[in-house]
Amino acid sequence: MNVSAAPLRDWVRDDPRRVIPAVSAVLLVLVQITYPLSDGVARDRITVAVVLLSAGTALLHAATTRGPRWAAGFFVIVSGLGLTAEIVGTATGFPFGTYTYATDRLGPALAEVPLVVPLAWTGGLYPVWIVAGLLTGSVVGRAALFVLGAVGWDLFLDPQMVTDGQWTWAVTDAGLPGLPQIPCTNYLGWALVATLMAVLLSVLDRKRVVVSVAVPVAVFCWTWLGSALAHAVFLGLPASAVWGFVGLAPLGIPLVLRGLRALREPRP
Secondary structure, X not given: OOHHHOOHHHHHHHOHHHHHHHHHHHHHHHHHHHHHHOOXXXXXXXXXXXXHHHHHXXXXXXXXXXXXHHHHHHHHHHHHHHHHHHHHHHHHOOOOOOEEEOOOOOOOEEOOEEOXXXXXXXXXXXXXXXXXXXXXXXXXXXXXXXXXXXXXXXXXXXXXXXXXXXXXXXXXXXXXXXXXXXXXXXXXXXXXXXXXXXXXXXXXXXXXXXXXXXXXXXXXXXXXXXXXXXXXXHOOOHHHHHHHHHHXXXXXXXXXHHHHHHHHOOOO
C-alpha cells in the first residue's frame, strides 16, 4: 500500500522512527507561524529557532531513513559548501554580489557569517533534493530541478531577511521587478553553488533507496504554499510571494499532480 494513502496509525506502526522528524516538522511549522507576530529581538530568536528546527528536521529524517553516515554526508556537502560560499561571498562579492550581515543578531559568526546561515542551507535544500528525486529518475534532471528549487527557495528567503535587516546588499537597484533591493547576481550565485552541491549530492545519493518521504514532502509544500501566503498577507511582500511561488512551481506543481494521481488510484 502506498504510504501516502495509508492511515497515520499504520504509517507510524510501519516504522516508529518516523515520529521523530515528524514531531520536529510540526514544531517547525508552529514556530514559523509566530514569525509575523514578532519583531525586534524576539523575531531574531524566532529566526534562529526556525533555522535550527528546519535543519534538525532534515537531518533527523535523513538519519532515520538513510542512516547517520548519509545524513552527515548531506550536512557536510550542503552546509559546508554553503558556509564556504558565504565566507567567500562576504569577503569578495563572488558569487552572489557584495553584501554584509547584520552584527550580533543571529548568534555566533565565523568570518562575519552567522553560523546559523549554513544550517539554513541544509534545512531549506533537503526537502528540495528529496522532491526533485521523487519527480525524476534522471541524475541530470534531478540536479536541474534541485538548482531551480534552490533559487526558488531563495526568492522567498532573501526578500524576507533583507526586509528584516539581517543582511544588506551594496547594489539595491539591479534586482527583479518588485525586488530591486536584491541584485540578480545573487540568484546566479545561488544557481552556481546549488549546481556544485547537486554534483556532490548525486554521488552521495547514487544508490537509490525506497524510504518514506512524507515529512520532507510536507515541509516542501508548507514552504512553497505557506511562504507565498505569509509574504502576500502577513509580511507585506507581495512581489516575493509571486516570485517565490513561481520559482518553486517547477517542483511544486508536478508534486501536487503526482499526489492527486496517487489519491485517485484504487487501494489494493
